[in-house]
Amino acid sequence: MRSAQTSGTSHRPAPDGGGPCVRTHTGTDADLALLADVLRTGGLVAIPTETVYGLAAHALDTEACRRIFEVKGRPLIDPLIVHVYDEAAAARLATLTPEARTLIAAYWPGPLTLVLPRRDCVPPIVTAGRATVALRSPRHPLTRRLLQVCGLPLAAPSANPFGYVSPTTPQHVIDSMGDRIAHLLDGGPCEIGLESTIVDLSTPGRPVLLRPGAITAAQVAQTLGTAVARPERTNHAPDSGGAAAPGMLERHYSPRTPLHLFAAADRAQAALQAAASPRGAVVHFSRPSVAPSGSAAVYWLSENGDLADAARHTFALLRQLDAAGHDHVWIEQAPEGGLGDAINDRLRRAATR
Ligand code: TXA
Ligand code: MG
Numbered sequence: 001m002r003s004a005q006t007s008g009t010s011h012r013p014a015p016d017g018g019g020p021c022v023r024t025h026t027g028t029d030a031d032l033a034l035l036a037d038v039l040r041t042g043g044l045v046a047i048p049t050e051t052v053y054g055l056a057a058h059a060l061d062t063e064a065c066r067r068i069f070e071v072k073g074r075p076l077i078d079p080l081i082v083h084v085y086d087e088a089a090a091a092r093l094a095t096l097t098p099e100a101r102t103l104i105a106a107y108w109p110g111p112l113t114l115v116l117p118r119r120d121c122v123p124p125i126v127t128a129g130r131a132t133v134a135l136r137s138p139r140h141p142l143t144r145r146l147l148q149v150c151g152l153p154l155a156a157p158s159a160n161p162f163g164y165v166s167p168t169t170p171q172h173v174i175d176s177m178g179d180r181i182a183h184l185l186d187g188g189p190c191e192i193g194l195e196s197t198i199v200d201l202s203t204p205g206r207p208v209l210l211r212p213g214a215i216t217a218a219q220v221a222q223t224l225g226t227a228v229a230r231p232e233r234t235n236h237a238p239d240s241g242g243a244a245a246p247g248m249l250e251r252h253y254s255p256r257t258p259l260h261l262f263a264a265a266d267r268a269q270a271a272l273q274a275a276a277s278p279r280g281a282v283v284h285f286s287r288p289s290v291a292p293s294g295s296a297a298v299y300w301l302s303e304n305g306d307l308a309d310a311a312r313h314t315f316a317l318l319r320q321l322d323a324a325g326h327d328h329v330w331i332e333q334a335p336e337g338g339l340g341d342a343i344n345d346r347l348r349r350a351a352t353r
Contacts, residue, residue, distance in 0.1 A: 048187025
């Protein structure tokens, strides 16, 4: 149970935490007023969203945004998503094309980020010098209240060190960023557990899916009545004028433990390989109906094969596997289609070395 306090709880990050203690806030009116002040004066706050936890700063404050990059160890070429309360707030930062208005009406607030032509007020650090800005309106109630109270657009990447697994619980934020940030708004575990779908609408009539998420390409295509293109994948960071998103990098969301993806049909072979590894493990997509034989540790992403359940647990499991000290992990792909594509996208990147 979380207590209703305004002073926050201090946590030492695991294991030996050197820097400042992160203060955890529960979202009382006094908490939100304090956090709004922190943001107004250029500070950073870790915020809950329905997808993953974000590390937020005042999006129109270049120095505050610079601190996000420093704290995450994120290269300045990787642009940030700006979180807004609603369509009116979005319209102050970008040109809302007819396609954008249609998707906003259908999916905001929610896990859909739109890449749109930016207005001049958006500082170059946010967009990595691009002519476009990525916008989304999150639906987590605490963060919506914070957006209202502070009245600011909030730039917020996922609250993890660059390249590592995204955080889906307050404890994940404390574990990997607790010595680098001062404030965390505790909104409990994230409802979806995978980052938002990103659709580039900067070329009218040609929407492009930059990152799969809980809102599927098929849903977007149906809402717009247009096919949704997929970009070429790249391992090379584009220059600041480039069209590709650095989030499309093949290697991302990477746990320390080497991961090997396998198709459901290759379960038996994966079990043999894991058993042959000194500290191997196998992750099944759903709980195995018979106890698997062999010496390898066994995990599963979902109890009964439910995609939403698996999505919610994917990043937590990747962190758990790192903590368990396996030398190699074989992990089964999700069934293709819908949320399964978003899960497989993250697993494939996590498995890329
Ligand atoms: O669900 C989410 O979107 C979470 C929560 C916190 O809202 N945020 C998130 O942010 O995943 P981040 O920084 O981890 O991923 C943002 C992605 C990056 O891949 C970045 O390259 C892309 O958005 N992006 C941002 N601005 C862009 C732009 N103008 N054009 C193309 N891609 C852009
Ligand atoms: Mg991220």
